Amino acid sequence: MRQILYFLLLISTSILAQDQGARNCSFVASKLSFDRNVQIEITNVVTIPVHIIVVHKDNEQIGQGRNLTDAQIISQFSVLNQDFRRLNPDTNNTPSEFLPVAADCMIEFCLADTDPDGNPTNGITRYVYNSNNVTENYLDQTIKPATIWNPDYYLNIWTARISDDGYAYMPSDGVPSYMDGVVVRDTYFGFGGSAQLPFDRGHMATHEIGHYLGLFHTWGPFSGCTIGDGISDTPDQQNYYYDCPSYPQNSCGSSDMFMNYMDYVDDACLNLFTEGQKIAMHNTIQNGRPGLLQSYGCSSVDPISITEINIKENKKLIKSINVFGKEISKHTKNQILFYIYNDGSVEKMFFN
Ligand code: ZN
Ligand code: CA
Secondary structure (H helix, E strand, C coil): CHHHHHHCCCEECHHHCCCCCCCCECCEECCCCCCCCCCCCCCCCEEEEEEEEEEECCCCCCCCCCCCCHHHHHHHHHHHHHHCCCCCCCHHHCCHHHHHHECCCCEEEEECCECCCCCECCCEEEEECCCCCECHHHHHHHHHHHHCCCCCCCEEEEEECECCCEEEECCCCCCCHHHCCEEEEHHHCCECCCCCCCCCECHHHHHHHHHHCCCCCCCCCCCCCCCCCCCCCCCCCCCCCCCCCCCCCEECCEECCCCECCCCCCHHHCCECEHHHHHHHHHHHHHHCHHHHHCCCCCCCCCCCCCCCEEECCEEEEEEECCCCCECCCCCCCEEEEEEECCCCEEEEEEC
């Protein structure tokens, strides 16, 4: 049954989000060409470099309307690094029956300090679009291509006055790379400050990044009890919840995990990812977004340490660098790297 999930192509779930007050997320589920549930040992925290694009009107100075302050943007990173490490202050609100599966997902996020050309940056691009509302089509087809940084190496997040609350794309061959990334309505970005109820605690971005890293909603791509989210430790659930339900709520013969970040309830009532979701997200990074593991978008973050590889008996590889001279520990497809050996020799390598 689980395999069915991987054959659902481009299913927009926006039709499921018509209730007043529900998180209105129109993420696009894609076919994933790998198994998200392969058990992998996760020993290192993965840090994902992020590029923020603030879409605002010309007459909005920083701090006005859509033109979010740097502080508002930075507050979003505090939330992400709490939510994905289970350092959120409301972990004690997780019902005890779900504590055994509540996960430190071992994923962190940094505002990029190095742009794709290797130059210093504050990681924030401000983009003027003089319209009261931004359609998803205009954002995807015009604003994104004009502002995106190489999505192989950066998570791009746009904040804009969209009609939905947020949307994201799973990694897929079916989605053009210029559209990849996460969009969050500007009024629901960051913690407090200009963020508005009921999504004023920064979990909208947490939710959308969950999709970006291969997660479905907890109730699955469809309502009902037959097709779930493909994650074994999130209980089967009939449909989404909204507002802030009292605990417990039951459907499909079990207690529902409506406080999971991948449900639709208010920010104040969300507090966990599960171990199964953690595995799925790391599988998605390794198989669907491997470039994130070798990005130099955040130079302050130590790259993955290079392992000494015996290429020939009499010389050892001490460093591999890319064409920009940056140290790279793993190669990707169609990449040229220069291997530097301890005897001073250099070898040009092409990986196909
Ligand atoms: Zn969603
Ligand atoms: Ca499940």
